[in-house]
Amino acid sequence: MAAPRPTIHEVARAAGVSISSVSRALNGQTSNPEMVARVKAAVDEVGYVPSAVAQSLKTQQTGQIAFAMEDIGNAAYLAMVREIQPRLREDGYRLLLHATGADVQDEIEVLESLAQKYVDGLVLCPIRITERHIAALRAPAVPVVVIGQLPAGVDVDNVRTDSRLGARLAVEHLYAAGARRIALVNGPADTVPGQARHAGYLEGLAACDLPVDETLVEFADFQVDAGREAAARLLDRADVDAIFGANDLIAIGAMHALRSAGRSVPDDVQVVGMDDTILAATSFPPLTSVSLGSRERGGLAADMLLARLRGEPGAARRETVPPALTVRESTRGVAA
Amino acid sequence: MAAPRPTIHEVARAAGVSISSVSRALNGQTSNPEMVARVKAAVDEVGYVPSAVAQSLKTQQTGQIAFAMEDIGNAAYLAMVREIQPRLREDGYRLLLHATGADVQDEIEVLESLAQKYVDGLVLCPIRITERHIAALRAPAVPVVVIGQLPAGVDVDNVRTDSRLGARLAVEHLYAAGARRIALVNGPADTVPGQARHAGYLEGLAACDLPVDETLVEFADFQVDAGREAAARLLDRADVDAIFGANDLIAIGAMHALRSAGRSVPDDVQVVGMDDTILAATSFPPLTSVSLGSRERGGLAADMLLARLRGEPGAARRETVPPALTVRESTRGVAA
DNA sequence: CAACTCCTCGGAATCGTTTCCGACACGGGC
DNA sequence: GCCCGTGTCGGAAACGATTCCGAGGAGTTG
Numbered sequence A, B: 001m002a003a004p005r006p007t008i009h010e011v012a013r014a015a016g017v018s019i020s021s022v023s024r025a026l027n028g029q030t031s032n033p034e035m036v037a038r039v040k041a042a043v044d045e046v047g048y049v050p051s052a053v054a055q056s057l058k059t060q061q062t063g064q065i066a067f068a069m070e071d072i073g074n075a076a077y078l079a080m081v082r083e084i085q086p087r088l089r090e091d092g093y094r095l096l097l098h099a100t101g102a103d104v105q106d107e108i109e110v111l112e113s114l115a116q117k118y119v120d121g122l123v124l125c126p127i128r129i130t131e132r133h134i135a136a137l138r139a140p141a142v143p144v145v146v147i148g149q150l151p152a153g154v155d156v157d158n159v160r161t162d163s164r165l166g167a168r169l170a171v172e173h174l175y176a177a178g179a180r181r182i183a184l185v186n187g188p189a190d191t192v193p194g195q196a197r198h199a200g201y202l203e204g205l206a207a208c209d210l211p212v213d214e215t216l217v218e219f220a221d222f223q224v225d226a227g228r229e230a231a232a233r234l235l236d237r238a239d240v241d242a243i244f245g246a247n248d249l250i251a252i253g254a255m256h257a258l259r260s261a262g263r264s265v266p267d268d269v270q271v272v273g274m275d276d277t278i279l280a281a282t283s284f285p286p287l288t289s290v291s292l293g294s295r296e297r298g299g300l301a302a303d304m305l306l307a308r309l310r311g312e313p314g315a316a317r318r319e320t321v322p323p324a325l326t327v328r329e330s331t332r333g334v335a336a
Numbered sequence C: 001c002a003a004c005t006c007c008t009c010g011g012a013a014t015c016g017t018t019t020c021c022g023a024c025a026c027g028g029g030c
Numbered sequence D: 001g002c003c004c005g006t007g008t009c010g011g012a013a014a015c016g017a018t019t020c021c022g023a024g025g026a027g028t029t030g
Helices: A008-015 A019-026 A033-046 A052-059 A075-090 A104-116 A131-138 A163-176 A192-207 A224-237 A248-260 A278-282 A294-309 B008-015 B019-026 B033-046 B052-059 B075-090 B104-116 B131-138 B163-176 B192-207 B224-237 B248-260 B278-282 B294-309
Strands: A064-069 A094-099 A121-124 A144-147 A157-161 A182-186 A217-219 A242-245 A270-274 A288-291 A318-321 A324-326 B064-069 B094-099 B121-124 B144-147 B157-161 B182-186 B217-219 B242-245 B270-274 B288-291 B318-321 B324-326
Touching (some): A008 A019, A019 A033, A052 B052, A064 A104, A075 A294, A075 B094, A094 B075, A104 A121, A104 A131, A144 A294, A157 A294, A163 A182, A163 A192, A163 A242, A163 A270, A182 A224, A182 A248, A192 A217, A224 A242, A242 A248, A248 A270, A248 A278, A278 B278, A294 A318, B008 B019, B008 B033, B019 B033, B064 B104, B075 B094, B075 B248, B104 B121, B121 B294, B144 B294, B157 B294, B163 B182, B163 B270, B163 B324, B182 B192, B192 B217, B224 B242, B224 B248, B242 B248, B248 B270, B294 B318
Parallel strands (some): A064 A094, A121 A144, A157 A318, A182 A217, A270 A288, B064 B121, B121 B144, B144 B157, B157 B318, B182 B217, B182 B242, B270 B288
Antiparallel strands (some): B288 B324
8 A cells, every 4th residue: 555656757767768768668669679678677677557547648548438328227228338348448448337317417417527538439328318418419528429319410420220110110010910909118208219119109000000099008117117017007998919118128017017917928919129138038928029229239339439539530420220120929920 | 629628727817817726716625705706707718627637647536436247248247237336426436347258367457457547446246266366456556346255365355145055045945845856057167156056056955955966967158048058958868847047147048948848937847046137027937036135245345445445444344245035936935 | 013823826846647859879971 | 081861868848637835915913
């Protein structure tokens, strides 16, 4: 505890050279092999490790990148993290995690704190977009990539998917599998994904010539318990033969509710989830789910950010990952 | 892009005061309200945000804490992260995540890079312990808390559980529920948790007067697919009436294997998992699982680390969280 | 009214690096 | 033999904050 870490000065003294020479030798700017050897020996002798902070101050780079999402407990974000982290590592970046709990205030704080320059870049997954978001995204202090829908005119690198189309695919799949009273257990109505999925659901109904029945729609947070409770309310008041859950957690909650109500999946009621997370693959019965390419989106976001950090110029890019249905055993349909 | 961020000097100039006064005003060291107001006004005028890096250099604190584990995809670690992050936040720390992929080399690198002082502390969850770990833990550059078993004599703050006892509880529960041919699908044999669980399994058999039959033991990585394959191998060669999976992922893999083999859970074969993650609660049937208090352990580790960072002196502490069985529907037992 | 205390503020040093710049040595070409 | 280009190394100035210290003014006390 008492011994202060040696600095570059101690190394210089031990090697009998100047600190500039030490710095150069360590950063491969020295061609004289004897000098390099001397410095390396001194480094080992005093046990020197360069201070990341001092380097950051001088070089104006931190080697850190932040990923901000609602809740790391959501497997969709997890899939992104698992894809992002290795890529960052490869380029020598460390990953900082912000779980904002979908709190708008927190997200804004994250965006505004970028000006503190504690990271070199940010990947942000907002589920609500406010005026303040847009203002903060106008001229971020460091490169930012947003995963998710953005209003037109916001000029930020962006990776998105089409969850509206995804929701429509889910409905059409259920219709093709024979369902006629298709319910939606949606996420919160004031979130961007919630609105997109609702719209897609309606679009799907229209495409299948099914009537719109608002009693077949329920809302819940994007969580298992909330999904179970919402589905239970739904089952209480309506007769359904299929449920589309706005994400896998909700869908699994719905399956639990169905089970409690003594309805079997998929024989009595078919269920489709969304995000195609590991939960879908491991549930019983395995859950048919609309993949929104979480891993792909994470990977793309990481790549775009790294490109910017390498200095790539140009206008904001946008990549879109199409949704795709993964048919498992919670529906009676056939794979597309 | 072109405009450089304003520094404390710009603020000082705009306010017509010295940089020391600006610093004091912003850090609440100034009692003159007029001065504070002037500085605040200047801050807003030039749009100043202090540089985290420069502050870190001067104060020798980064406000960051790292959490290193095998794989963030494992819900047990996830539970820890979810418990750790809010506590750190409360004390103003940010969380850095290292997923090491159980690679010893990576873990060592994380430990050694602490000397770079890019974080103020570390929570480490190793699943293998090598000589190099022990050496690196001897005198870490910043406070470290280890979650998991440690050899005697390693003098580090430590939070552990007793997964050996947990495994024994699982076996005894299965025995009480009528199982007699109890299989173990373990994790890798060279990991600390793998060894502990194996030992606890044997202990449990002994306590129930059941014979040891090594054909009832299989090994797999701590993953669903690996668990499924291992369980399939097991079912091929042996007749079992219960499977204890060394974690929930393995246990769920085993349930899939059983399902493919046409055996029902819990009627034909009972299954117990370990870690009591969200996967256990959401699977069908819900999985009986041994809780190792992941959340608690994460919370304790965070608290211990924060205490050290607040300057708490004294010898290395050790906390132990006891295992507990959560009985669900994959077994026919009754809650303890 | 002088002397002393207390407080506020500004100047300058400091944290630990990287990098610019100038000094000096050396070798080659005329 | 002189001059110039090339290259290596050391000194010192950054990077952007915090904080020590000393100067000066205001307020108290004898």
